[in-house]
Amino acid sequence: MTQKDITFVADFLTEHFNEAPELYNRKGKYFNVERVGQYLKDEDDDLVSPPNTEGNQWFNFLKNSTHLKESPLLFPYYPEKSLHFVKRQMEGVIDQCLQKPADVIGKSVHQAVCMSLYKTSQSEDSTPQLFKLPFLWNDKTSNIHYVLFTILENSISKIYVLRRHTDTSRSVSNGILAVEFGNFLNNSINESSDSRCYSCLDAHFYDDETVTVVLKESVEQEGKERVLAQLPLS
Numbered sequence: 107m108t109q110k111d112i113t114f115v116a117d118f119l120t121e122h123f124n125e126a127p128e129l130y131n132r133k134g135k136y137f138n139v140e141r142v143g144q145y146l147k148d149e150d151d152d153l154v155s156p157p158n159t160e161g162n163q164w165f166n167f168l169k170n171s172t173h174l175k176e177s178p179l180l181f182p183y184y185p186e187k188s189l190h191f192v193k194r195q196m197e198g199v200i201d202q203c204l205q206k207p208a209d210v211i212g213k214s215v216h217q218a219v220c221m222s223l224y225k226t227s228q229s230e231d232s233t234p235q236l237f238k239l240p241f242l243w244n245d246k247t248s249n250i251h252y253v254l255f256t257i258l259e260n261s262i263s264k265i266y267v268l269r270r271h272t273d274t275s276r277s278v279s280n281g282i283l284a285v286e287f288g289n290f291l292n293n294s295i296n297e298s299s300d301s302r303c304y305s306c307l308d309a310h311f312y313d314d315e316t317v318t319v320v321l322k323e324s325v326e327q328e329g330k331e332r333v334l335a336q337l338p339l340s
Contacts, residue, residue: 305324
């Protein structure tokens with residue numbers, strides 16, 4: 107440690123740990139606590155060294171404003187409490203605000219359709235993650251919701267397109283279909299299908315009529331590992 111470090115620590119101890127007789131009656135509070143640390147304690151007790159708000163521009167502004175002084179939109183200030191206390195108070199208010207919308211939205215949601223995508227063994231302790239890359243797109247022109255996804259393991263070379271009408275009472279043709287990439291990029295018929303098989307790394311809608319996909323070659327060769335392709339929905 108340098109002399110500067112020692113001086114800094116000594117000044118810190120001198121400033122924050124002087125004896126404070128007015129605190130002797132408070133259990134375990136015989137010294138001034140560090141002014142920042144007191145705000146982080148998860149306690150409901152009042153702060154040992156509350157902040158001095160005199161001259162604070164925000165408090166002066168509120169004090170002189172007849173409209174904002176009693177406004178229910180402003181969160182109340184607790185100058186004697188820690189941040190943990192304020193956090194709990196704010197969480198309670200936010201939970202109360204969100205409860206009613208949650209109840210209303212929850213009651214309005216219902217299942218429109220059920221599709222079985224794959225089955226897993228019931229005996230397995232942990233079900234593997236087979237559903238990947240869910241990407242949602244809403245075509246406002248035709249009022250259709252799209253979901254792009256892949257299913258791992260047996261169909262890594264396929265990308266699935268699920269589409270539903272925004273009006274759940276109406277159906278669309280080919281509600282779900284799969285696009286298999288396989289070896290469609292082979293340069294000649296002499297290339298084996300195993301050597302040029304592709305799987306989908308990522309897929310997003312580019313616009314209402316085009317899907318952008320990132321493909322990965324199963325047998326990686328230098329300079330041929332990734333392909334960026336744009337596929338028309340038609």
